[in-house]
Amino acid sequence: MRACFGVKTQLLISRVFIHPPAAVRWRAAQTRLFCSPPAGEEKPGPSMLRHLTSKIKATGPIPVAEYMREVLTNPVTGYYVRNNMLGPDGDFITSPEISQIFGELLGVWIISEWMGAGGPKQLQLVELGPGKGSLAADVLRVLSQLRSVLGEASVSLHLVEVSPALSRLQAQNLTGNRSQEADAEDEPVYRRGETAAGLPVSWYRRLDDVPTGFSIFLAHEFFDALPIHKFQRTQKGWREVMVDIDPEKGDQLRFVVAPSPTLASSTLVQAGERRDHVEVCAEGGVVVQQLARRIVEDGGAALIADYGHDGTKTDTFRGFKGHELHDVLSSPGSADLTTDVDFSYLRRMAGGGVACLGPVSQRTFLKNMGIDSRMQVLLRNCSDESTRKQLIGSYDMLTNPAKMGERFHFFGLLHHSRLAKPKKPEGLKLEKKDPAPLPVAGFTELRFS
Ligand code: SAH
Numbered sequence: 001m002r003a004c005f006g007v008k009t010q011l012l013i014s015r016v017f018i019h020p021p022a023a024v025r026w027r028a029a030q031t032r033l034f035c036s037p038p039a040g041e042e043k044p045g046p047s048m049l050r051h052l053t054s055k056i057k058a059t060g061p062i063p064v065a066e067y068m069r070e071v072l073t074n075p076v077t078g079y080y081v082r083n084n085m086l087g088p089d090g091d092f093i094t095s096p097e098i099s100q101i102f103g104e105l106l107g108v109w110i111i112s113e114w115m116g117a118g119g120p121k122q123l124q125l126v127e128l129g130p131g132k133g134s135l136a137a138d139v140l141r142v143l144s145q146l147r148s149v150l151g152e153a154s155v156s157l158h159l160v161e162v163s164p165a166l167s168r169l170q171a172q173n174l175t176g177n178r179s180q181e182a183d184a185e186d187e188p189v190y191r192r193g194e195t196a197a198g199l200p201v202s203w204y205r206r207l208d209d210v211p212t213g214f215s216i217f218l219a220h221e222f223f224d225a226l227p228i229h230k231f232q233r234t235q236k237g238w239r240e241v242m243v244d245i246d247p248e249k250g251d252q253l254r255f256v257v258a259p260s261p262t263l264a265s266s267t268l269v270q271a272g273e274r275r276d277h278v279e280v281c282a283e284g285g286v287v288v289q290q291l292a293r294r295i296v297e298d299g300g301a302a303l304i305a306d307y308g309h310d311g312t313k314t315d316t317f318r319g320f321k322g323h324e325l326h327d328v329l330s331s332p333g334s335a336d337l338t339t340d341v342d343f344s345y346l347r348r349m350a351g352g353g354v355a356c357l358g359p360v361s362q363r364t365f366l367k368n369m370g371i372d373s374r375m376q377v378l379l380r381n382c383s384d385e386s387t388r389k390q391l392i393g394s395y396d397m398l399t400n401p402a403k404m405g406e407r408f409h410f411f412g413l414l415h416h417s418r419l420a421k422p423k424k425p426e427g428l429k430l431e432k433k434d435p436a437p438l439p440v441a442g443f444t445e446l447r448f449s
Contacts, residue, residue, distance in 0.1 A: 012108050012146065014373070048077045048333030052253065053245055061242035061256055063264060064317070065227035065282070071332045072225060073162050079333055080163040080225075086131050091320045091336045094221050095305075095362070095404060096135035099394035101378075103138025105369040105442075106303065110139060110216045111146055112441040113301045116418055117214065119153065120299065124215040126158040128207065128287070129222035133159075133170035139218070140174070144197055157201040158210045167191055167203050174201055207290050217291055217302035217413075223341045224306050226283045229264045230317065232257050233276040240265040243329065253329040277314040279339055285349035288413070292350045295415050302413040303442075304346065310359065311344030343411050355419050357412035357443045363405030365442045366398060412443060 052070060056062055062070075072079045085091045095102045114123050125143075127136050136157060143155060157174070161167045171179040171193055179193025179201065188209035189202045204210055230241035240262040246254040258265070268280040291302045309316075319326035321335035328337055343359045350356055358365075375395050382388050399405045418440070 012111055012149065014370075015146065015149075048074070049251065049253075049331070051077065052243075052332060053251070056243070056245050061244035061258070063262070064230045064241055064243060064255075065264070067243040067332070068227035068337050069283075071337055072227075074333070077333050078163075079336060081165055085336055091322055093323075094131065095398055095408065096138065096220060097132065098397055099391075100134075100138045101371060101374055101395075102366070102398060103135045104142050105366060105371060105374070106135065106218065107139040107142025107146075108369060109303060109441050110218075111143065111149060113216055113414075113418075114150070114153070116440070117299055117301075117415070119151070120214040121153055122213050123150070123153050123155045124158055124211070124213050124300075125155065126160065126207075126210055126215050126217045128160045128217065128219040129225060130159045130161055130170050131166065131221070133173040135218065135220055136170070137173055140195060140197075140199065155199055157195075157199060158215075159201065159203050160205070160207050160210065161203055162205055171201075171203075207287060212294065212298050214298055215294060215300040217294075217300065219287075219302070219304045219306075221306055223281065223284045223287070223304060223346070224308070224338045225336075226281050226287070228279040228281045228317065228339050229268055230315075231265050231269050231278050231280070233273075237261065238265045238269045238273075253332070255329070275312075275314050279314075279316060279342065280345065281339070281342065284341070285345060288346045288349045289351070291413055292354045295413055296353045299415050301415070301418070304341075304411040304413075305362070305365075305408060306341040306411075307407045308341030308343050308359065308409055311342055313340055313342075316340035341409075343409065346411065350413055353416075355414045355416050357414060357440060359409035359411045360443055361401075361406045362408035362410065363399045363401060365410040368445050369442050371395070371399065410442060412440065414440065 048071060051074070052062075052067070055070075070078070073081075075081065079085065087093055087097055110125060114120070125136070125139065130136050136159065140157065143150065159167070159170060161170065167190070171191060175193035175195055178195070179191055182190045182192070188204060188206075190205065191203035193201045195201060231238050232241055234257065238261070240258045242256050242258050243253055244256045246252040264280075264282070268282060269278060295301065316339045317328055317337070318339070319328045319330075319335040319337050326335040328335075347356045360368075375391070378391055379388060382391060397403050
């Protein structure tokens, strides 16, 4: 019964978390948030730098968005083409890599939203930018624990990933040897496989290629990696910030302000903008529009988790290399580039066709999802002192307001029907109050009574 939904989510959480898992994998606890500036100069990344300087020599200064796209996803030399950026030995680490509890709680969210939609027969789980595949693996483990709740529903996993190297790593983690690359390079599904439990997994380069159907979308630290345009207010109006070759040092890049309006500066800055410097992730806007359209047409929900702001910040463009801050223009291709996600822009681009929830802080979301109860069970069952310390350390990293707890946010897109007040059952004349809208796990406090 839909009216019992809040209670059902609590039951899901306790069914998953009442017993400690057979094997708890402890992951590292260091993130992009706590990086210090590099001690010395970096060696330049020659081929990417050469590629960029010849491009600029041929066509003139390039928009920051083009610079970021080339540096991160150029098919030959792009940063994400390498596969060692995530984890303690790489350049940064993310919440799913810190603790498996994170992915488990998102698994519960997915099932509760599937139930909230009336339990459709088909459930596509779609992850954008799956990294090492750890989040998907933790989610799938919860889905298999709750197989009896899912009943006959057919579940499939769809991964949107540009990096061939990371897709191989994901395939290894999720399917072992049970995956195969497509024969032709331009196939929309470039790899297919299945998990040990026989659940089908498919890889795509673009969201557009994922089949339609009821889907729950996850995007963790995906939007922050998409290219942004930068704009500066000047006395002559808004101007786009571009990347140019430094005339004094021919092998170095510098920022310049375009002397006249560009198409982007004329169309992407909002009328009435009050800040003096803004970043607009037009590509992220397109992805959110696609997600919203799919949710309206096929049903489902999207959960976007990232660091960000609600249209208040100005310059957030930064680089990371070896867990340290890195100059965004130096040795391009050798470091991660990222910006804070502007949730107010994503909300605007989602439009009125879907309901937007949040952003709420990671701390609030995880606490609403029952992370404290999960911790209690794990600590009660853990006698090893160093494991207990790691457990407490990763919980602290994920939820402490001074660490990831307040910097990271959760933002949801839902079908409007999901938040509609349930109709009063016919014939029940005794009920006086209108039934309340159904709570959405994570965004609403679920009380454990
Ligand atoms: N979600 C993971 C990884 C975050 S890193 C985690 O939180 O651990 C960003 C991920 O997005 C990587 O997998 C990267 O290869 C992928 N990515 C970056 N730009 C992309 C794009 N334009 N399209 C699809 N995937 C992209």
